[in-house]
Amino acid sequence: HIKDGCKKDVEVKESSLKGLLNPCLKCLKPDTLYHLGLDTETTDFPKVFGDVRFVCMGGTKGRMEHFAYYVMQEIGLKINAATQLRDMAEAGNRFSMFKVGPVLCVSHGIGCPSISILLHELIKIMYHAKCQDPVFIRLGTCGGIGVDPGTVIISSEAVDGRLDSFHEIIVQGSGEKYDSQLDENLAFDIKLCHDPCKDRYEAIIGKTLCAHDFYEGQSRLDGAFCEYTPEQKKAYLEQLRSQDIKNIEMESLAFAALTGRAGIRSAVVCVAILNRLKGDQIQTPHEVLIKWEKRPQELVARYIRKVLYFS
Ligand code: R2B
Numbered sequence: 001h002i003k004d005g006c007k008k009d010v011e012v013k014e015s016s017l018k019g020l021l022n023p024c025l026k027c028l029k030p031d032t033l034y035h036l037g038l039d040t041e042t043t044d045f046p047k048v049f050g051d052v053r054f055v056c057m058g059g060t061k062g063r064m065e066h067f068a069y070y071v072m073q074e075i076g077l078k079i080n081a082a083t084q085l086r087d088m089a090e091a092g093n094r095f096s097m098f099k100v101g102p103v104l105c106v107s108h109g110i111g112c113p114s115i116s117i118l119l120h121e122l123i124k125i126m127y128h129a130k131c132q133d134p135v136f137i138r139l140g141t142c143g144g145i146g147v148d149p150g151t152v153i154i155s156s157e158a159v160d161g162r163l164d165s166f167h168e169i170i171v172q173g174s175g176e177k178y179d180s181q182l183d184e185n186l187a188f189d190i191k192l193c194h195d196p197c198k199d200r201y202e203a204i205i206g207k208t209l210c211a212h213d214f215y216e217g218q219s220r221l222d223g224a225f226c227e228y229t230p231e232q233k234k235a236y237l238e239q240l241r242s243q244d245i246k247n248i249e250m251e252s253l254a255f256a257a258l259t260g261r262a263g264i265r266s267a268v269v270c271v272a273i274l275n276r277l278k279g280d281q282i283q284t285p286h287e288v289l290i291k292w293e294k295r296p297q298e299l300v301a302r303y304i305r306k307v308l309y310f311s
């Protein structure tokens with residue numbers, strides 16, 4: 001359905017996205033967002049999604065559903081106690097998506113391939129719905145580097161395992177590199193929502209290493225395979241610490257690069273569930289993990305409330 005003669009890299013005028021989106025998007029009638037189970041023919045995107053201002057993402061359905069109900073309460077949108085949110089991506093059978101007024105809450109799965117697919121489809125929603133200046137935020141968990149478990153880390157930028165600040169994708173056999181900086185002002189504004197007197201944890205801004213694996217890619221000693229020594233692991237993590245890397249997770253590179261290409265302001269807010277300089281296995285009790293996972297949610301909900309009502 002893509003018409004011949006689509007010009008490459010023309011600027012999108014209708015939504016406020018400042019990036020160079022695919023000029024052929026306008027020719028797709030309909031555009032099917034396969035992994036979200038949505039299409040532009042059966043859903044009126046401007047009507048359903050046109051008011052979206054915040055797109056919040058996290059790994060699991062459970063966490064994002066919880067966040068959706070929490071945000072509903074925090075921004076005062078709860079109509080009555082029985083309000084039920086619908087999973088708008090249920091038909092796609094991959095991701096889950098809940099909409100609470102201007103806030104879209106979506107699960108992204110694990111790793112850059114998964115979040116990349118989701119971001120392509122979410123950015124297309126923003127485009128088709130003509131959303132104005134949406135902000136994307138990833139809320140997650142991570143391994144801390146020399147930080148106390150329970151600390152919230154807001155990423156200044158994402159780096160890969162070689163500590164390079166770009167996301168490389170292989171397109172038609174060649175490596176294409178995209179910058180993985182994140183929005184400095186947004187990170188700062190989210191950090192301002194942390195109350196150092198009342199919140200019983202720290203929130204810091206720092207560099208994030210994005211790995212493409214949880215075990216060898218994060219220099220763990222407890223994977224099914226391990227071909228390095230504990231001393232080599234320690235040396236690598238110490239090198240990360242000396243380069244001011246504060247945490248390791250698995251999606252920030254693709255998230256920063258794709259939002260950056262679309263001209264979307266974005267942030268990554270993760271809670272450290274262990275200090276990798278002290279171990280690999282996550283043995284923290286479930287109730288404690290649940291409590292920690294709420295910290296990024298609390299900060300981001302405060303940020304959203306502040307933007308909606310006080311700016
Ligand atoms: C953090 O936790 C997950 C791996 O356990 C991954 O999605 C990430 O970035």
Ligand code: URA
Binds near residue numbers: 141143214218248273
């Ligand atoms: N998520 C990761 O990717 N690594 C950790 O160590 C913890 C959570």
